[in-house]
Amino acid sequence: MEWTTNIDRTLRSNNGRNGNEHISLLPMLLHSTDGIYDQEEFDYAKALSLSEMEVVKQRIIEKHKMEAITAQIEEDEQLANAMQLSLVMESSLTNGSAHASSSRPFSAAMSKILCAGCNTEISIHEHVFCWNGIVWHIECLLCLTCKQLIKDDEIPYINGVVKFSEHPFWAQKYCPSHEDDGTSSCVSCERLQPKGINYILLKDGRSLCPECFSFKIMDTNECQPLFHEIQEFFASLHMKLNQTIPLGLVEREALNNAMEGEKNGHYHLSETRGLCLSEEQTIPIIHMRKHIGRHSILDILTQPRRLVRNCEVTAILILYGLPRLLTGSILAHEMMHAWLRLQGYPNLKPEIEEGICQVLAHIWLKSKINMGSDASMAATSSSSSLQPPCSNKQGKLSEIEKKLGECFIRQIELDASPAYGDGFRVGEQAVSKYGLKETLDHIKLTQTFPV
Incomplete structure (x- = not known):
């Protein structure tokens, strides 16, 4: 039918403006003054409009559900991090350990905790690593060679300070085991080979970083x-x-x-x-x-x-x-x-x-x-x-x-x-x-x- 084709074309044209915009044909027919639409055309347009409204309604419901789930996840993560930091602070203060005085991971007066690696404040939105009362950003304790968290048994604790291997110029933190496990290092700049980075091997066995x-x-x-x-x-x-x-x-x-x-x-x-x-x-x-x-x-x-x-x-x-x-x-x-x-x-x-x-x-x-x-x-x-x-x-x-x-x-x-x-x-x-x-x-x- 030619009139149904015209209506479908009008519907597709209007929906093409914005995928989330609801355009109903019913008001268009009600306000039409040219008198070209009969009752059958009106009923057809009304059915299409009701179908459209149902689809939009379902989309809105699904969108609100996803927003609620996302908000709940973020709230749970913030609560978990806040509880973790609170427990670390309480444990370190009540034990009176040397951690606070020697490495100063937090200030009790200001109720904040500082990362022992970068010395910046840790917020409840950030993931942390806690060791013997000292708190680190996760990224501040990632081994740049194997891209894994530096292992607990490879972090000696001396006089309240966490010790690990670090390049004196490049400030690369890495697991101490990489010094003896055959990990390649650049013969020129001395950087250890990070995971996923190809070093170039020379004929005599020396390696060069890119x-x-x-x-x-x-x-x-x-x-x-x-x-x-x-x-x-x-x-x-x-x-x-x-x-x-x-x-x-x-x-x-x-x-x-x-x-x-x-x-x-x-x-x-x-x-x-x-x-x-x-x-x-x-x-x-x-x-x-x-x-x-x-x-x-x-x-x-x-x-x-x-x-x-x-x-x-x-x-x-x-x-x-x-x-x-x-x-x-x-x-x-x-x-x-x-x-x-x-x-x-x-x-x-x-x-x-x-x-x-x-x-x-x-x-x-x-x-x-x-x-x-x-x-x-x-x-x-x-x-x-x-x-x-x-x-x-x-x-x-x-x-x-x-x-x-x-x-x-x-x-x-x-x-x-x-x-x-x-x-x-x-x-x-x-x-x-x-x-x-x-x-x-x-x-x-x-x-x-x-x-």
Whole structure:
């Protein structure tokens, strides 16, 4: 029937305006003045309107039911959290334990509880973790490695303070067991591998996090622009090296073998990442690399190279696969070794020589973080065969690379070894007090840092 089709079309058109809007045809027919609708049409429209009203009524009832259920759930959760916090407060106050005085998880006078992790107030809307009267936000006690709550048996309680493992720079809280259970850590920034994040495995077994991997330097040709930048850095300090020093990026095994072939030298106890070579040796130098899979081993191609001694320094060797700023700091360190030898400095104690070399690495890193952009960095970015994806055309450090640089600075400052750590701290104090030139002159005369 044509008139029923017209009514259905009108109904669909009006309902299409808003899915929740009720449009009845009955009033439209009652107020119609053109007289085109007969009694049968009127009865049909009335039936449709009543059906519509019933559907809308059911929708409204269901909506109110869902709102009531949701409100009840929220009210129950708030009540449960409030009761939990109340019990914690009452227990801690009545027991007179050391928890409140040493870690100060709450203030009784203000009737509020502070999270022992972030020291912010805990509200009744938040889920908490309670341990020996101390309250934490759940997220403040999540292990960033396994994404689970740090286990109770792994949280020792000492003098009223909860202890757990935490990275000194990244502030990553993690289960102490991850230090010994084979969990991968980035060889560069030292962050443990979080669950669900793929680390990149290098051929020699070292792992890199995605951020450090994005700034990696993998072969000798790729490192040349950075090597020239370090040379310009030394020239700006009036410490220009006039001799040509060969550079080579090498694997861990080749670096360790070269280190064993040296008669003199002082090396880091944990892992050697650079070497100022003074003896003639044949070293397999990395000249190319290739990918094998997206997150699997990166293969490299090496070529044996005979390094001949033409002066006190034969070559500088650097461990491959490290990010640009870390590689640059290692280059600055080894370049300082070369400068000391070429300037005729006598054999120095490890804490003096390694300490002053760390001071130069520290100065270079801080110059990159503070300046963020200079001509040499721009040249590095434009000349490199693999331009870091996070650096812009002006050579400014991205926030990611800047944060990594701050991490490498902190690594130098917190080094616990006597030669590299203690030596750096004494050397930095001397340079801060007397300047670099006077410190170096004093070292050459007395073989000690000025005090």
